[in-house]
Amino acid sequence: MHATRTSPAHLDVPGSHIRRRAFGALVLVGVIGFGSACSGGDSSPTWQANGESGAPSAPPVSESPIPIGAVLKSPAEGANDVPITQDLSFDLVNAVSATVKVTNAKGEDIPGELSKDGKTWLPNKKLAYDTAYTAVFTGTDAAGKTGTTTGTFTTMKTPKNQVRTVSFMGENATVGVGMPIMISFSQAIPENYRAEVERHLSVTADPPQEGSWGWVSADEIQYRPKEYWKAGTKINYRVDHSGIKMGNGWWGKTDYDVNITIGSQLIMEVDNKTKHMTVIKDGQKVKDFKVSLGQPKYPSVSGTMLVMEKLRKTVFDTYGQFSDDDAYRVDVEYAQRLTWGGQFIHAAPWSDASQGRENVSHGCVNVSQDAGKWLFEQTKLGDPVVVKGTGVPLTNGDGWTAWNMSWDDFKGLSAL
Numbered sequence: 001m002h003a004t005r006t007s008p009a010h011l012d013v014p015g016s017h018i019r020r021r022a023f024g025a026l027v028l029v030g031v032i033g034f035g036s037a038c039s040g041g042d043s044s045p046t047w048q049a050n051g052e053s054g055a056p057s058a059p060p061v062s063e064s065p066i067p068i069g070a071v072l073k074s075p076a077e078g079a080n081d082v083p084i085t086q087d088l089s090f091d092l093v094n095a096v097s098a099t100v101k102v103t104n105a106k107g108e109d110i111p112g113e114l115s116k117d118g119k120t121w122l123p124n125k126k127l128a129y130d131t132a133y134t135a136v137f138t139g140t141d142a143a144g145k146t147g148t149t150t151g152t153f154t155t156m157k158t159p160k161n162q163v164r165t166v167s168f169m170g171e172n173a174t175v176g177v178g179m180p181i182m183i184s185f186s187q188a189i190p191e192n193y194r195a196e197v198e199r200h201l202s203v204t205a206d207p208p209q210e211g212s213w214g215w216v217s218a219d220e221i222q223y224r225p226k227e228y229w230k231a232g233t234k235i236n237y238r239v240d241h242s243g244i245k246m247g248n249g250w251w252g253k254t255d256y257d258v259n260i261t262i263g264s265q266l267i268m269e270v271d272n273k274t275k276h277m278t279v280i281k282d283g284q285k286v287k288d289f290k291v292s293l294g295q296p297k298y299p300s301v302s303g304t305m306l307v308m309e310k311l312r313k314t315v316f317d318t319y320g321q322f323s324d325d326d327a328y329r330v331d332v333e334y335a336q337r338l339t340w341g342g343q344f345i346h347a348a349p350w351s352d353a354s355q356g357r358e359n360v361s362h363g364c365v366n367v368s369q370d371a372g373k374w375l376f377e378q379t380k381l382g383d384p385v386v387v388k389g390t391g392v393p394l395t396n397g398d399g400w401t402a403w404n405m406s407w408d409d410f411k412g413l414s415a416l
Helices: 016-038 191-199 369-378 407-411
Strands: 069-074 079-082 088-093 097-104 112-114 120-123 132-140 146-155 165-167 173-175 181-185 201-206 211-217 220-225 234-240 245-247 250-252 255-262 266-271 276-281 284-290 303-306 309-317 329-337 344-347 365-367 384-388
Touching: 069 097, 069 132, 069 146, 088 097, 088 132, 088 146, 097 112, 097 120, 165 234, 181 234, 191 201, 191 211, 191 220, 191 245, 201 211, 201 220, 211 407, 276 369, 284 369, 329 369, 344 369, 365 369
Parallel strands: 079 146, 173 255, 266 384, 344 365
Antiparallel strands: 069 088, 088 120, 097 132, 112 120, 132 146, 165 181, 181 220, 201 234, 211 220, 234 255, 245 250, 266 276, 276 284, 303 384, 309 329, 329 344
């Protein structure tokens, strides 16, 4: 797209070719003059070598105007197979600044803006697949003169191999103060691509709170703040993965925003030593319940867990999980899941006599029917449950365990 100078090549050595052309004329006219002299005509020369008379002089040379504008740097002029995430960087040509207008093949304007240094055009949203674009640069030089140049490129075709990015939470959900933002992928992301994938995730909290992403597995990333979310926090998080390389010939497919609200603070603290649960709401102790934890053969785990699922009525069927002598199938009410391994808080009226005294469950936190109902009506997904004193630590990954590790350890899971 560089505009070129169209001046004749002989201007590189001023006058040299003009003189050679005049010399050719000298020889030709000399021969004619000699013939005229033999016939008795006027023998005086009819030209002068300096071109002052006789043969016509060379025509004046005019140079094409020097262009003012810009030239595409990335992508290159005429490039094909350009990613839809491409920004347009350019070099100024005989200009101190330039404005940019980008249109698609239909002539539709593509919204965008210049970077702070004025040398990159940033589209407001992803470009379209398999589309030709034209960039028109209007440059201004130091004297205020303007000029226009253009550049063209075409984006890549829609990839056949695309990875879906899925959010656990839906729009406008209200969740507990411990709720992590959880993003999963339809297939594992190679380690050397995770940083780029993470760069295209964003979280905005009001009020602002320090936080970090952490890869909890090859196909899941979570975000949590340094401390529990503040009650009432408004959160927006964005997935911006369409057109992003995700490794092994796969490309991201998904872009979306999700808005959620952090509800009131509700934290349940369970102490195996006292066999009681303390419920703290918005910083104040509001309830104390007797509990029975896992018997020695099937102990409860200690650690920071979150309410992951709420089941008003369900059936616990442990055949195939426990030995035949210990297996059971029983109707359960007000069940709240804490681990993938099957530990719940739930109403267990059959263990009322043991609650507050001894552990008789198969790992769950047993409470009375009334306590189970009250808790079920108060809790939200993401409310923390802290169990201590059982002697068996919670395994990270057995549930939503982002809070079961130190802040530094969680930050260490970030690819950035």
